[in-house]
Amino acid sequence: MYYTVLELTQENVEGGRNLKNAKGKFVDLDTKKLDREKIDELDEYIDSLEDQKGSLIHILHKGQSLFGYLPENLQIYISRKIDIPAAKVNGVVSFYSFFTQEPRGKHTISICMGTACFVNGSDKIFNELKRELNVENNKMTEDGLFTLKDIRCVGACGLAPVVMVDDQVYGHVKVSDVSEIIKKYREED
Numbered sequence: 693m694y695y696t697v698l699e700l701t702q703e704n705v706e707g708g709r710n711l712k713n714a715k716g717k718f719v720d721l722d723t724k725k726l727d728r729e730k731i732d733e734l735d736e737y738i739d740s741l742e743d744q745k746g747s748l749i750h751i752l753h754k755g756q757s758l759f760g761y762l763p764e765n766l767q768i769y770i771s772r773k774i775d776i777p778a779a780k781v782n783g784v785v786s787f788y789s790f791f792t793q794e795p796r797g798k799h800t801i802s803i804c805m806g807t808a809c810f811v812n813g814s815d816k817i818f819n820e821l822k823r824e825l826n827v828e829n830n831k832m833t834e835d836g837l838f839t840l841k842d843i844r845c846v847g848a849c850g851l852a853p854v855v856m857v858d859d860q861v862y863g864h865v866k867v868s869d870v871s872e873i874i875k876k877y878r879e880e881d
């Protein structure tokens with residue numbers, strides 16, 4: 693069952709109640725939908741909080757655990773539910789790397805672009821990952837299996853260049869290793 697957020701779209705586009713996209717246009721929510729059951733669960737959680745405005749990070753965590761990510765219309769929904777500007781919600785979501793505004797694949801493949809890894813060729817591995825997965829940075833593959841993202845130093849510089857798949861660390865990775873690493877996870881699923 694879905695809950696259309698049409699009523700959130702046409703009013704009060706001024707005053708921080710909606711979000712602008714990368715082109716500076718207000719997000720058009722007419723076609724966006726939020727899963728009703730998940731919204732009900734989120735509402736229940738928010739309603740149970742004494743200090744709702746002061747619990748924004750907890751609410752966002754709850755939203756992300758329910759929906760898997762924090763799409764713009766969910767951010768707007770939360771902002772209206774607890775009566776704070778949508779831009780503030782978006783600022784928090786953008787600031788913390790553990791929040792994501794994009795759907796995430798089952799596995800996250802992270803390529804370290806820190807200095808030690810970069811000088812050891814992580815940019816070439818990054819390009820090979822993009823080619824092999826047919827996906828851009830911070831995006832999910834079409835089959836929903838992987839999200840690719842670049843990260844900063846993970847403290848394993850002695851293993852540079854480093855690739856991580858979820859919590860598994862792969863060190864001294866070569867371009868020619870990329871397809872084998874991906875294959876392992878494709879075969880598991």
Ligand code: FES
Nearest residue numbers: 804806809845848
């Ligand atoms: S720079 Fe990649 S692990 Fe430190």
